[in-house]
Amino acid sequence: MSSNKKILILPGDGIGIEVMNEVLNVIDWMTKKKSVSFDIAKKLVGGSAYDIEGDSISDTTMDEALKADAVLFGAVGGPQWDNVERSKRPEAALLRLRKELDLFANLRPAVVFDALANSSPLKSELIKSLDILILRELTSGVYFGQPRGVEKINDFDEKAIDTQSYTTSEIDRIGRVGFDLAKKRSNKVTSVEKSNVMETGMLWRKTITKLHENEFNDVKLNHMLADNCAMQLVRKPKQFDVIVTDNLFGDLLSDVAAMLTGSLGMLPSASLGAINEKGKRPGMYEPVHGSAPDIAGQDKANPLAMIMSFAMMLKYSFDMLEDSKLIEKAIQNVLSKGLRTPDIKQGNEKAISTKEMGAAVIEELNIISGS
Ligand code: IPM
Ligand code: MG
Numbered sequence: 001m002s003s004n005k006k007i008l009i010l011p012g013d014g015i016g017i018e019v020m021n022e023v024l025n026v027i028d029w030m031t032k033k034k035s036v037s038f039d040i041a042k043k044l045v046g047g048s049a050y051d052i053e054g055d056s057i058s059d060t061t062m063d064e065a066l067k068a069d070a071v072l073f074g075a076v077g078g079p080q081w082d083n084v085e086r087s088k089r090p091e092a093a094l095l096r097l098r099k100e101l102d103l104f105a106n107l108r109p110a111v112v113f114d115a116l117a118n119s120s121p122l123k124s125e126l127i128k129s130l131d132i133l134i135l136r137e138l139t140s141g142v143y144f145g146q147p148r149g150v151e152k153i154n155d156f157d158e159k160a161i162d163t164q165s166y167t168t169s170e171i172d173r174i175g176r177v178g179f180d181l182a183k184k185r186s187n188k189v190t191s192v193e194k195s196n197v198m199e200t201g202m203l204w205r206k207t208i209t210k211l212h213e214n215e216f217n218d219v220k221l222n223h224m225l226a227d228n229c230a231m232q233l234v235r236k237p238k239q240f241d242v243i244v245t246d247n248l249f250g251d252l253l254s255d256v257a258a259m260l261t262g263s264l265g266m267l268p269s270a271s272l273g274a275i276n277e278k279g280k281r282p283g284m285y286e287p288v289h290g291s292a293p294d295i296a297g298q299d300k301a302n303p304l305a306m307i308m309s310f311a312m313m314l315k316y317s318f319d320m321l322e323d324s325k326l327i328e329k330a331i332q333n334v335l336s337k338g339l340r341t342p343d344i345k346q347g348n349e350k351a352i353s354t355k356e357m358g359a360a361v362i363e364e365l366n367i368i369s370g371s
Pocket of ligand 2 (some may be wrong): 254
């Protein structure tokens with residue numbers, strides 16, 4: 001029987017490879033214990049692909065990604081590729097995937113597990129039970145705006161240009177996703193921009209206001225300037241439910257939000273497109289943490305954000321809500337038992353390795369599913 005769950009696995013570079021190995025064990029577990037059939041293909045991406053295939057993502061791999069039902073992405077980048085030309089840099093693969101799959105909606109939930117309330121640099125009463133969602137626009141803004149480049153002005157001066165641009169429809173479509181998501185949560189959207197200094201910020205505020213008035217006035221909406229939002233996230237994070245923002249502000253604010261949860265190693269993400277003519281929504285799932293070259297290859301990385309990204313895939317791409325919750329529950333239990341990778345340990349707590357954490361999640365899955 002052919003599977004309708006065709007997953008393309010792209011481990012990438014650095015710790016991406018290590019954390020992906022742990023998620024592959026979880027996928028294996030699901031296949032055996034839950035009789036789900038996934039159709040798995042694995043390809044190179046990022047620096048690893050550049051070294052062997054001459055580009056950070058080959059056309060064949062891109063094609064596979066377009067044909068897959070979902071893409072599971074590890075992380076890309078590392079200092080050894082710092083001098084590679086921009087279009088072939090590891091990060092270029094990520095941007096190409098986002099753009100060609102048209103994954104405009106990037107969901108970055110920041111959830112504080114009770115057991116980790118003391119791992120955050122913020123006081124535990126500020127972040128205990130925190131559950132916020134950063135919704136980042138992912139296919140436009142300054143990441144893709146034209147013109148961009150560097151011009152030589154004279155022997156001394158060069159001029160570098162990036163362009164921040166947004167259209168009404170681009171803002172409208174991400175706004176809709178934000179309001180829809182809020183309805184299933186605490187019904188509150190904070191729209192974040194810099195309308196005090198930027199043209200795109202003014203259009204952003206106008207478009208979200210209009211959309212709210214016309215179609216979503218049952219959802220609570222407030223507007224906030226991006227610098228204030230960064231401050232409010234560390235001052236009083238529980239005031240937020242869904243934060244909707246552009247590509248660059250979303251990049252920055254999601255790193256701030258990650259630290260509220262204790263570690264970047266705890267933040268998963270889903271990047272979703274619009275439902276296509278085949279009735280499918282393209283999706284790519286990746287941890288927010290990146291390739292962490294400083295700890296790569298040392299079996300120290302936290303695999304939980306990667307495993308939670310797979311749980312998001314089950315939820316958003318395959319409608320397997322129960323199984324997605326099962327994985328989250330297993331992670332919650334593992335943390336309650338005091339198991340910690342180095343990034344989330346406190347003081348003299350003993351740290352376990354990437355592989356041990358992965359194995360602990362599998363063991364917990366066995367316990368809670370009674371197998
Ligand atoms: C992220 C990352 C990427 C981004 C990099 C690796 C290109 O920081 O996904 O947040 O800037 O979008
Ligand atoms: Mg980032």
